[in-house]
Amino acid sequence: MTFKQIVWKMAKVHYKKYIFYFLCNSLAVMFFFMFMTVYFNDQIVQVKESESIKYLLTVPGVALVVFTVFFIGYAHSVFMKRRRNEFGLFMTIGMSGRDISKLLLLENGVIAFFSIISGILAGTIFSRLFFLLLMNSVGLQAVPFHLNSEMFMYSIIIFLIVFTIAVGQSLFLTLRQNVIHSLKSDKVTESIKLKSPLIGGLGLAILIGSIVGLYYTYSDPAISGDYLLLWAMATFMGLYISLHQFTSFFIAFAKKNKPFYYRRLLFLANLDYKFKQLTSILMLVTAMIMVTILYSTITLFTYMLTEKEAIDSNPYDMAYIQTENKNNLNSEELYSIVDQKENPINERLLIPIYSYYEKHPYQDWINVYNFMSVDHFNQLTSSQMELEDKEFLYYINDELENEGDEGDQGISFSFPNIKGEETYTLKETIAERNINNLPDLYDFIIVSNSEFEQLNNKIDGFESNLHLINVANWKQSSNTVEELTGSFKNYNEKTPPNADIRTEHYSEEQLFQVASKVQSYDRNKSSNGISFFVTTFLSIIFFLGSFFLLYINLFSDIDKEKDRIKKLNNIGITTKEVKKMISREITTLFFMPTILGTAIALLYIIAMATDIGGVMKNPEIILHFFIVAGIYHCIQVGFYLYARKKMFSYLTGV
Structure with missing residues (x-):
């Protein structure tokens, strides 16, 4: 042969x-x-x-x-x-x-x-x-x-x-x-050279310390996620050490309770051996489960907030800036496009704005001063503010996260003035979002009505009108916004292009765009939807990968396990006791990485959520976490029952 x-x-x-x-x-x-x-x-x-x-x-x-x-x-x-x-x-x-x-x-x-x-x-x-x-x-x-x-x-x-x-x-x-x-x-048999409960405790300390460090890092907006990679590496290092010495650490405590320890001596000894031989695999599976649940939760949370983000960033269904020679459709043309029978206009505000652009003498940026009269400000915000001459309100078109971020009150400020500098006193700072995201309309200087009327004589700036429109159903306004944008584009192409300081940082198309809820919603839905799809896709791959790794672990040395079971039977251990021991081992190997990975993912979410105000202000993220983790654990239980049944069949014939 x-x-x-x-x-x-x-x-x-x-x-x-x-x-x-x-x-x-x-x-x-x-x-x-x-x-x-x-x-x-x-x-x-x-x-x-x-x-x-x-x-x-x-x-x-x-x-x-x-x-x-x-x-x-x-x-x-x-x-x-x-x-x-x-x-x-x-x-x-x-x-x-x-x-x-x-x-x-x-x-x-x-x-x-x-x-x-x-x-x-x-x-x-x-x-x-x-x-x-x-x-x-x-x-x-x-x-x-x-x-x-x-x-x-x-x-x-x-x-x-x-x-x-x-x-x-x-x-x-x-x-x-x-x-x-x-x-x-x-x-x-592969030898185990190191058994140290102390090292196991050190690994656990590194693991906990990395998560605490991540929490404090995200609590500081200045650095936020800059050290995410560092803390993740510390987490995985602590995780590896903890897993390698986990059973030694656990057995050291178990020995203090003699009845508990000796009733489970065989199980603990075998588990100690397997944990040390399979540390790399268990650590990899734990990391995959953690990444899967963490990414899935964050992406699901972001995807579910798509509509809320569109509404929060665009208080009005449509908004745009109109000047004398840009976006200047008459009311009849505008209403023929926007005021549709099936989706009519519910509200329309027209707010005059006077803008002054000042180029910084030493830096490559432009200071923008947007002026608005107090009456129009009250109309916009539904407030009852009053201003004397030489007083102003500083209005920030945003929701600030921390109280006191608006700045100090009672300060004086000198506005640019072609006749010299004229000093005004700040009466109050107000921060709330009432205008859609449009270029250079982040903050405003609110002055008295008389002062606003005199701005043309005081400052060499640009007059414009801010149009804010609400319709009956913004989700059905996509065609309207497209038609309005097209009409503006055709009109603007027929007028001379802007060639002033405003277009140095923004193109004409950006300055005179239509900022709408529906466009923001569609854009976020597309981006967040793709992210959600990608994360779900990768989560399925990671889940299957982690299961196959565990499955290979259990069945790679099945012949040795059969020999071990025969020897245990020879010394009087019954098949029922063997099945109980096998079930404990499989349960531990299957669910230890799952529970540990889920716990670390939850702690990471709590730490990272401090960047957006914490989980108390965003309870939905915890709800989404439990949804993702629940689905993951349910599927994992199904795979576990299948693997346990196969193991019983191979080892005991039952």
């Missing part, structure tokens, strides 16, 4: 390990290809260029690369662990190191080839399915599913690089081992 025949016969007998290895590599290719169908989607690339979605994609992308490296490397190490005793046997019957190298390269080459084909095929099918389901669920039709060369190229290249490194490392280690060590490789 030739070497090839022997190898082929052994491969047929142990075909399950080849299928397992092939499926792991196919899954890795599938996960990465699914991510690439999102990352290189043409529509998402356009949004990515201008929105925060670039960061949203980059961080999970790096995490996915790390996961792929670890997943492929771990699957390969499990496969090779089962093969080393076979290689030792081949060496005893005369096979050389060169023959084993050829065999390894041939096997892995064939598996890699079919893994790429099956992974890309499965990735295409599931990506298409997820695109259809998720895009319909978030109401987006503007992101079509398509394939391009970059998706295939990056998926194949990254997989081959990781796969080649894993195979090369295994080949090097296999050829270095002698025959005896290879034959006994599946009989050797």
Whole structure:
């Protein structure tokens, strides 16, 4: 019998390990290809260029690369662990190191080839399915599913690089081992060199300290998320140390309660061994669960606030600036466009504004002074303010987060004046949003009616009218806004372009745009909807990845577990007791990373929410967290019950 025949016969007998290895590599290719169908989607690339979605994609992308490296490397190490005793046997019957190298390269080459084909095929099918389901669920039709060369190229290249490194490392280690060590490789137990409850406590302290540091960082608006990466690295370092020494830390306390400890001695000893051998995997799974729940919660919270953001940033359904030669439609033309029978105008305000632009003598910016009369201010804000000559109100068109941010009252201020400087006294500072987001209309100087009428003689500025319009149903005003914008564009093209200080920082199109609720809503819905879709898409990939990692953990050494169960049966431990012990171990390995990852995600959300006023001012974010975490845990329970049933079937035949 030739070497090839022997190898082929052994491969047929142990075909399950080849299928397992092939499926792991196919899954890795599938996960990465699914991510690439999102990352290189043409529509998402356009949004990515201008929105925060670039960061949203980059961080999970790096995490996915790390996961792929670890997943492929771990699957390969499990496969090779089962093969080393076979290689030792081949060496005893005369096979050389060169023959084993050829065999390894041939096997892995064939598996890699079919893994790429099956992974890309499965990735295409599931990506298409997820695109259809998720895009319909978030109401987006503007992101079509398509394939391009970059998706295939990056998926194949990254997989081959990781796969080649894993195979090369295994080949090097296999050829270095002698025959005896290879034959006994599946009989050797990995030693645990370090058991220190003190180090476990130190890891827990680092973990808690990183979250406390994150909280105080986000409490300071000046630095906010600048140190997020630093605290995240500290969190993962503390997490790794804590997981590695968790059972030693727990056992040290358990020993103080002798009855509790000795009733669970076998379970605790075996769990201690598994935790230390599987620290990297448990840490990776915990991190994936944490990132999945954290990102999903934040994105869901942002997506659900899409309408609120549009309303808050645009108090009126439509707003625009009109000057003598820009956006200057007469009332008849304006009403013919906006005042539709099915969606009529409910309210219209016209507020005269006088603006003075002053270029800073030493810096490259422009100071803008927007003047408004007190009567029009009262009309805008429904207030009853009164001003004497030489008094003014400072009005900020924004909701300030902290009281006292408006500035000091009772100060004097000298306005630019072509006849010299004229001093006015600040009576009060008011901060509330009443005007849509329009360029250079962030703050206003409110003066008496008589002073406002004299501004033309005092300051060389620009007159304009601020139009504020409400209609019956702003969500149905999209066509109206488009038509109004088109009419303004046609009108403005027929008038001379502005060539003054106002257009140095803003284009004419920006200065005379229509700021509307519906446009802001559609824009936010598109951006937040894509972010929500991307995060959900990545969460599904991360969830499946974390489950498969745990599943591989449980079943990679199933033969050793069978031997252990037989030995336990030989010393009198019943099948019922064995099932109870197995159930405890699986439950701990499945739900320890899940609970820990969920807890860390919750603490991160509480810390990061301080940047927007804290969770007490934004209770919806906690509600969204529990929704995401609840869904995640429900699905995890389903996978856990399946894995436990399979484990019982393999080990006890029940």
